[in-house]
Amino acid sequence: MKKILALVFAFVLCVSLVACGTANDPNKKSEGVMTWEEYNAADLEAAVVIEAYVQGNQAWWDDDDDGNGFITLYAQDPTGGYFIYELPCTKADADKMTAGTKIKVSGYKAAWAGEVEIIDATFEILEGTWVASVLDVTDLLGKDELVNHQNKKVAFKGMTVESVAYKNDQQGNDIYVTVSKDGASYNFCVESYLTDANTDVYKAVEALEAGDVIDVEGFLYWYEGVNTHITAVKDAQ
């Protein structure tokens, strides 16, 4: 009897694990949802439906006195990245969309200064969590393939700081960081709506000086070319 019971328990456990695995499989898409490849191939202005996992967000801001507002999200699935711009949502929903949260987003594909994004969207929060690991794309700097990783969490290793400047010369604003590698310069940014002046990364970047060699992590944002939104810096390893 004990053996039978043990087998039943083991079976139930296996079934549960499989079920859990399905719910948490970040590659799995629901009916009618695009894969990243399908999304990438879609024309600008096309209606798109994606499922992805939030990896970061810019500060929620309220639009009216009724608690309605907007949030801008950096999201990802195992294949590619998404930038969801000014998604209408309440503060309560914004608070739920922490790193790893699975969401379904329906909107329109657009491009602004080279940044491909989803705008005029609606969303659902789904069951499941997944946090992307950081992808080292240092070797892709200056190559056309880099854009394929747009909006992913990426790392650039061994970058030399050329200059650090506050937007409008004002502390608290975005910080513009020019870095170089192999003779080419790139404009990165500490986006204050993503990581404000109280964050470790903001303070760390403020302290950088020309000539410092650093490893950078961030979201691969685009503004007239690569313009990584920095989320972490450290001395080059």
Added chain:
Amino acid sequence: MKRIFSLFLIACLLVPALSGCHGARSLPEFVIPEAFDTSRTYEITFWAKNDTNVVQTGIYEQAMADFMDLYPNIKVTMRLYNDYGKIYNDVITNISTQTTPNVCITYPDHIATYLTGNKTVVPLDALFVDEQYGLGGSELLFDGPTMEEIIPQFLSECIVNGAHYAMPYMRSTEACYVNTDFVEALGYTLPDVLTWDFVWEVSEAAMEKDADGNFKLNGQKTLIPFIYKSTDNMMIQMLRQTGGGYSTADGEVQIFNNTTKELLYRIASHAKTGAFSTFKISSYPANFLNAGQCIFAVDSTAGATWMGCDAPLIDIDEDKLVKFETAVYPIPQFDPQNPTMISQGPSVCVFNKTDPQEVLASWLFAQYLLTNDVQIAYSQTEGYVPVTSKAQGSAEYADYLSRMGEDNELYYDVKIKASRLLLENVGNTFVTPVFDGSVKVRNAAGQMIENAAKAARRKQTVDDAYMENLFSEVTSLYRLDQISQSGGTNEKQDLGSLPSASVWLLTVLAAVWVLIGAYLLTEMRKKRKKFQKSH
């Protein structure tokens, strides 16, 4: 008996408290002090905005330092913003706590909303003409402009609800920055006055592609022939030029009309082909212009330092820059014989405080911003024009204008052409009516263009049904149906102290409630005693 007497005493004390609450948050009406008290020190805050231009920050700082040299007992500290919307939001937030700044760079549209707070902003009419501390006053320690020396057209833009609640600080308009090489390459000759028909026609002609999918005109995959930065202004000016309704001075919203529909159909048709786009949809017009991806870029004259391949401020990689000739035109017109364009630009207002001496100190600083040194220096940072004839007519400013093109920095030709455009067209400018809610009407006007353009790009049907739905959506989004037609602002009136009948009524009500409370307490105690005895 003692208890009843005490209760009546409490009730009597409540009466003045209740009547005193009425209008307690109101600031006192500002009365100009007989003399500025220089034995005291004052700390005043100045909220300003720069146009992503660090030179402007330096000019503000210099103005503050020079002013504090003249008035060592006034300490000015500045808080700098990136956009007027944030200043507006912060001011609104701070009105309720009476922590507004002392002096603020802002727009009259915004002031109209600030005025919904009680006596929040100081009306300046009495200050203007004060013999000692007014414009050109005898006690000023600097050479400021007289009232007559402020350009009347610009000054009149600062009237809200019948009074001046601000002074103009800088003025600009919009310009159409044109890649003339492209226009000529397409076989067109630029007319003296740009018309909408001309711009649409050239823009559509530029859309031809080669077999590889590149635009024939620039050999690139990207070309947006016509890009408009501020679609709010686009709709406002189109409606003004066509005589379509926008709004009345007393807050009647008129933008949902047949002229608007016709304009939107036309705009949507060119958005559909890709010949037209907006800043919100695509990005900064300057970046496309400078990359050889745009022919007509409409932006503020205050953005001229970004326009053209030799511009002192460039936001794209050098390898993307394309060499071309830039012409600066007024915005396209429907009637070339009667050109019309918007007048815009920041104004400066003074916030009310409980201490009239502090307000006077703020007024002195606000006035200092109109001195020639500040006006000329700031106007040179962009295609702005000074707001006083004193500065415009100065030898220094004339010298600046005459040196157009000497370099690509201070004397950058596109920037000075943009300033001249406004100087030559002051008589052709207009402003929209200002009232509580006028900001919403402005936003709604632009939103209709953005929505129609996006719908067309998304290949949605833009027909009468779409227009009706758009009007309804925009009305709801900006709550335009809630704007009161009150002849201006909804400024809360100071109702003064309560009438005596009301005071006695409140006294009786308070006394009755106190007596009810006392009766209930007494009954409860009696019951408790009975309960204790029975156990």
